[in-house]
Amino acid sequence: MQAYLDDTSFMIKKILKKYFGYDKFRPMQEEVIKSILNGKDGMVIMPTGGGKSLCYQIPAIAMNGIGVVISPLIALMKDQVEALQSNGINANYLNSTQTTQEQNEIIQELESNKIKLLYVSPEKLASREFNYLLSRLNINLFAIDEAHCISVWGHDFRPEYTKMRYIKKQYPNTPVIALTATADPLTQKDIMEQLNIEGAKMYQSSFNRSNLSLTVAPGQERFKSILNYIRQRPNQSGIIYCLSRNSTEKLAEKLRKIGINAGYYHAGLSTEERAARQDDFISDRVPIICATIAFGMGIDKSNVRWVIHYNLPKNIESYYQEIGRAGRDGLNSDTLLFYSYADVLVHKKFIEESSMKEILTAKLNRIQEYCQAKICRRKILLSYFGENLEEDCGNCDVCKNPPNVFDGTTIVQKALSAIIRLEQKVPARTVIDVLRGSNRYEILKNNYHKIKTYGVGKDISYNDWQQYITQMLHYGFISIAYDNGNALKITEKAMEVLKSSKEVDLISLHELTQSTAQNKAKDKLVLGGKEELFEQLRKLRSKIAYRRNTKPYMIFSDNSLKQMAEEEPTTQFEMLMISGVGEYKYEEFGEEFINCIIEFKQKAIKANQNTANSFKLSYEYYQQGFSLEQICKMRNMDQITIVSHLASMLEKGKQVDIYDFVDPLELSRIDNALKMNEGKADAKKIYIYMNEDIEFYKIRICISYLKTMQMQYC
Ligand code: ADP
Ligand code: ZN
Secondary structure (H helix, E strand, O other): OOOOOOHHHHHHHHHHHHHHOOOOOOOOHHHHHHHHHOOOOEEEEOOOOOOHHHHHHHHHHHOOOEEEEEOOOHHHHHHHHHHHHHOOOOEEEEOOOOOHHHHHHHHHHHHOOOOOEEEEOHHHHHOHHHHHHHHHOOEEEEEEOOHHHHOOOOOOOOHHHHHHHHHHHHOOOOOEEEEEOOOOHHHHHHHHHHOOOOOOEEEEOOOOOOOEEEEEEEOOOHHHHHHHHHHOOOOOEEEEEOOOHHHHHHHHHHHHHOOOOEEEEOOOOOHHHHHHHHHHHHOOOOOEEEEOOOOOOOOOOOOEEEEEEOOOOOOHHHHHHHHOOOOOOOOOEEEEEEEOHHHHHHHHHHHHOOOOHHHHHHHHHHHHHHHOOOOOHHHHHHHHOOOOOOOOOOOEHHHHOOOOEEEOHHHHHHHHHHHHHOOOOOOHHHHHHHHOOOOOHHHHHOOHHHOOOOOOOOOOOHHHHHHHHHHHHHHOOEEEEOOOOOEEEEOHHHHHHHHHOOOOEEEOOHHHHHHHHHHHHHOOOOOOOOHHHHHHHHHHHHHHHHHOOOOHHHHOOHHHHHHHHHHOOOOHHHHHOOOOOOHHHHHHHHHHHHHHHHHHHHHHHHHHHHHHHHHHHHHHHHHOOOOHHHHHHHHOOOHHHHHHHHHHHHHOOOOOOHHHOOOHHHHHHHHHHHHHOOOOOOHHHHHHHOOOOOOHHHHHHHHHHHHHHHHHHO
16 A cells, blocks of 8 residues: 555545546646646646646635636637536636626625636736736636737737736746647747746647547548538537638538538628527537638537538648547547648639748648648648657548559559640640540530540549549649649659659549548447437436526536446436536536436336337237237238247247247258357358248247257257
């Protein structure tokens, strides 16, 4: 046994369990909390969903006084405060949306030391009255959330944030803790300088979000793929990011037309409309949202189960931040990015107009490389953030389905030759039409049907050609003249292929799209036939959220419901063992969930009884001497169902005369077949093994009969 008990460890674990219902700290959390409790400043860098909030919430709860949190977005503040309150922690915020009276009430509570965590905007912090208020209070820490906003190097600079450099001067003995998901060292250094906390200890957790699957699929037939994707994930909430406002609207409409409950969101909507749509999404009323990247900042919804990028994001940082909105509860979640060269062109056009052309192009190149990867995608992502992943992740499309490479030299040569014969003047579409021997007016008008390569690529579909041409672009064999009608041009590198027949590998991207859909069926959220209970619990959660005018994930996370469905807790003790069920939440709605589980179990027992009764009834008819055919009619059931009822009764020790169903020869043939299959009593296998020679129902009952006989002799 350990000689000393670490009191601090014990105390903070107790808080973690009591208020948040969690059993274990995530990486880095415990270290950060302890260091704050020791009065040290800190800089915490964790990916979105890594669990930054607990790092300052727990010390604020553990210490006397009030923790002040500076947060840039009102929506985010509200969410955090609501989440804390729903765990029984007295938290509140002060910002411009409140009336003077509301603010005064909160100030009173602050002065009587009732509030544990106070959220404020940077503007508020800078105001004179607020400073006066602060000086009267007992502040135990300052936490600066989204700290990258303080730096011009960060991607989201906010001038109001720069006013915070005075905190440390005014409160030299109060720990200041900066938190961000921005990884780049320049921004980190700047944050510490600006906050006057140069001596702060850095805590950087891995950027790996292993619960997010990564998939990149070709951009063709996006809509069909999305449909497939959504249908594989019924009742799950997801975000589809689009590049333009228009496409968010169109896509949502298309989805709604076929009965999928999807909304849209972009910066062109009025503030009220945006708030309403966001709320619909957060409350699971509209589980799917098609949005521009304007959506997501400040959304804490923990049960976003998937994120699709309808278009290519402009760089890896944005991509990682956007997919980071999935699976914040730590459960498996999926991400899918559609990659098309058309999107690259759109980005290039934007970049052309920018003053930071070089850096933006370099970043675009990196995300293209990511999309074209033939090695584990997570390795590429993490290396971008300066991390090394030793082993392949096993949870990206490349790991799950290594790309199929084939010798594409002839295909590439055909395309290159067509481009040359078309005098490098036409775009990809025309090149493909010529290769495929199209009779389009434009082709005939220009006499393109007379060139030598006309129709040499008939055997390859238009979509496939598009993919191959994209790959040729990536290889650097061709380039696109954006300033010249997007005409395809040949590069020097291509000459090697044309002249010396240098071998070129092409990837069959087709298989990837298919596997995307297939992979998923197995990664269901709730396994082992517990989906139904999970659905019941979800419904109850929505009901309670509606009643309390809050969001479902404020009640319990998907993860908690999943555990409840799997473990079926029916006592207080068992319920408190579920991750995410703290004491306060148990008091509030623990019993409702327990009742739901009990009800579900009772129903299941009844259903079982009904089945048992149904079996008995079939058997009774059989005992009364009715033939199989007659019983089928009387019960309006098919032969195999009735026979399986009887087989099951037989296995339970009831008398069934096997010769009512088969003759002795059939029985011995089935017996033999069973022996040949090493006794593997799978009726379907035996049926196939016997070339479907003997009717299936006969095999079914003989197997039961032989099983009981065998048991008697053993
Ligand atoms: P971040 O601010 O880093 O994006 P959050 O603090 O919002 O992340 O945490 C993300 C999710 O993880 C929340 O739902 C939170 O309750 C949960 N979480 C945090 N710490 C733990 C833990 N130790 N065990 C289980 N879940 C946790
Ligand atoms: Zn991988």
